[in-house]
Amino acid sequence: MKAIILFGHGARDVRWREPFDRLATLWRAQHPNTAVELAFLEMMQPSLEEAVGPLAQKGAQEIVIVPVFFGQGGHLRNDFPVLLQDCQKRYPALKLSATSAVGESPAILQAIIDFGAAAL
C-alpha cells in the first residue's frame, strides 16, 4: 500500500496551516484509497517522523513525500534529506521517496499565473 505525506514549512500562526488542512481534505475526497498525512519542518506538528508512524501502522509499505514548498533552498537541499534519512533508518521496512518541491511543477506555476491574471 502506498501513502503520501504533504510536507510544509510550518509557522507560528496556526492559521498558516489552513491551506494544508484543505489539501488533506481534498486528497481524502479524491484519493480515498491512498492515506495522507501532513507534516511540517518546524513550528508545527507533526514532524516528518511523527507523520510516518501512523501511515506505517495503517499498513503503508511505500510513502511518497511531497514538499509543499515553492523554492528549493537550504530547507529542502540540506535539512529535508537528513530528516528523510533519519525516517528511513527508523522505518527500514518502508520505502520512502520524495518528489521535487511543488514549485517545480509547471502546472502549479501556471495556476499561479492564472490566479494573478484573474485579479487584474
Place this chain on the structure above:
Amino acid sequence: MKAIILFGHGARDVRWREPFDRLATLWRAQHPNTAVELAFLEMMQPSLEEAVGPLAQKGAQEIVIVPVFFGQGGHLRNDFPVLLQDCQKRYPALKLSATSAVGESPAILQAIIDFGAAAL
C-alpha cells in the same frame, strides 16, 4: 496602466528563487502588456518598495500584489500590510492592492493534489 508584483518570502540560497524567475518569465510571455516585477519579504532583493519604483517609472497607475505564499500567517497578516502601507505613502499617486495568498486559490490547491497523485 496596471502592473503586477509577485511577492515571495525570500531565502538565503539563491536557487530558492528559481520558480519565481520562471513565474516572471511565464508572465511576460503570456501577459506582455502588463508589466511584472518580483519582490521579496526578506533575504532577497528587490524589496516590495524597490519593485514598485520601476513599475511607477514605466507608467503603472495601479499595481496588484500577489503574495506567492501558501499560508497566511504572521508574514502576511502582520508584516505585509505594513510594507504595503509604507509603499502607498511613498507612492501616493499609485493605486496599490493585494490579493489573498496564492494558497487560498482552489485551482492551485488542486494542482498540488494532481502533482502528488502523478508521483504515486
